[in-house]
Amino acid sequence: MTGPVNRSQTSTAELERRWEAVRSAMRAEGLDALVMQNTSDWVGGYARWFTDIPATNGYPRTVVFYAVQPMTVIEMGSFDTSRDLDGRDPIHRGVGRIVNTPSFVSIGYTNSYDADLLVEELKRNGPKKIGLLTPGALPFALVSALKNELGTGVEIVDATDLVDTIKAIKSPEEIALIREVADLQDKVFAAVCGYIRPGLRDIDLANFAQAEAHRLGSDQGIFLGTSAPLGSASRFAPRQLQGRTIGKGEHFSMLIEVNGPGGMYVEIARTMVLGQATQALKDAFATVKESQDYNLSLLKPGVPAAEVAAKHDDWMAARGLPVERRLYAHGQGVDMVERPLIRRDETMTIAENMCLAVHPGYDDGTVFAVICDNYMIGPDGPGACLHKTEKKIFEID
Template sequence: MSMIDRFSDPTPRAEMERRWRAVREGMRARKLDALIVQGANNLAAGGGYFRWFTGLGALPNPAQTLIVPADGLMTLVSHGAAGRVVDLEDRDETLPGVGRRVFTANFPMVRYAAQQDAEAVAAEIARSGFQAVGLVGANAMYHGFASGLQRRAGNISWSDASDLVDDARAVKSEVELDFIRRAAAMQDDIFARIGAFIQPGMRDFEVMACAYYLGQTMGSQTGYFLGSSAAAGAPTPMLIRPFHGRTLREGDTLLLQAENSGPGGYFVHIARYFTLGKAPAELTDGFARMAEAQDFTVSLLSAGARCDEILAAYNDYMVRRGFPPERRVHCHGQGCDAVERPLAHAEETMAIAPGMNIGIHPSLSTDRLFVTVCDNFLTRSDGIAERLHKTPRRIVELN
């Protein structure tokens, strides 16, 4: 059995080549010799740049670093037997476009071992004679690696090339849209089935674990679940696993948000409420108001719309209705990362274009209530944003 036969939902080679061509056109325009792309912790929804370039999820902890030349095959530096080098020449189907693989003993929490990664990448840069190098997703790189690389690589011209790749990956291809639609359908199925599992006496983490299990059986690869439960009159904040120890009781409300990726590692997210009995009136009213706020945001997603203006229009909408202005990010792109550009943000320079996968989750928070509505939408050339999730926008009352 070959390794490619073990691959779960591989990205087609033609799609990978499309991505490389798009990025390399930008590299040549900027006169960049190479890009450095590092991926780590993809199990928790990071490492998306690396996955977009390779089709592979990053390892749980050790970083994998890709050197992308403006022409020719890529080099992968990854954890393994230190000093080992394999000339692949693009013969490994699980590593498309990779010509050379270099191994290091890479343990990020071990200072001296982590520096071997930087040394290996610097050596490959020198070997190839690169002079102008762009960092992609530098915010997600381990600091020790990035700082060590720049010290070791010598007289190199460095730049941040993240926006070059952001431009290429923001508008999804038909292959990517198929992955995204399947991810939304997977989450719809989770929400259709999870209600039958929820009952008094369970703790929050048991519900989250069931949702995670259902997703894994339907092709999910990475990601997480957020939410919490509370008695009537208390908020249900977006909490992570260490805070899922509360026990559900009759009359409680549970907020569940699925932020797990689907086939190909593509992210969408959805949030809904389940109540053990009749939903409190203030939750019902708040949910309806946030559904309207989501609809308003969707109406702003026309081709060419500026994201800073989307945020300003949304805040005006909220304030006119007596709600506080948005201080979080309530509207953003998704793909191989759980949050990627564009964002409805005052500093966002990217405009809305057809073919973007946009998550929208307006929210309202008070001492008694946290309410949100979360779904993903596909922007289209006809100006109508299509809701990808089919789960009804309603509170599910469990009897």
């Protein structure tokens, strides 16, 4: 065939399953259309979940999902250009119309361009009740245009929960894709263990890991980590802070959080020591592993996520450890971070076929103790760990 080929495509049957589930929920709520906009493939999963094409590089990708007709997409492109499709295009499946505009979030005077086209498209199709996905995160220009230009005859509501409750429960195809990316990450970590040595910079490890992930089929994601002497915390840090050179006897903590087939994300974290780990580091790792095990015992269908978080804090406090102020466990799929969040402000309950990353940890200034793995929730709780990498500190001669 000619033209681009999607190398990690979600099946059309899976997309149709998603669309029908959402349309059924929309009918129950009397919704005619959903509006979403994303600019990132890392935590911009609505656009990808509906269209199988992510937003990337900070460029806006706006999607209108209708209850009774193919989608409209507004995305980067030339002025005054559009394409009419039939919903069966091999790349833009389920899309009936693509409209383009050269807008940039960094160029203030273009911020209304997508919004103006969105209003025009909605007026063309005439929905009377529109649901917004994460309206608080949508651009001010877009939300203002919808409220000011569509008129009093159009009702605009928050439909985030409607989609999130469907998106959080993984289908058999999604679960298979999740298992594939967990296997990919195991292979990347094993390759890093064979590559790490004194004299490399932190960024050299991150670059090696990224190249290996791309070779194995990943498109997007992050590699966080820094080295440090034993007795100092080896923390996660992004690329611009990965300039340190690793010395003999030092350690390196790495988080691998990349996607794989179908754009699915999971994550794994372990610590490597170029020599022998100290007893303090071993003890700290044993504690967070025990904490992970305790959390897994709580993650049963029907249990409120907020209740799990409260019990985790009680467990930590009873051992003289700090309670969590960050996000230590959460859902994953086409987003690096998606619901449910395991913390006090989450309203979801745990349910079968959710994919959860569980990564308790703490930092006392001398030790950064961390473990991270993913689990699928079964009828009685988590199944076997999706990652097969041994849960230990890796001592490398």
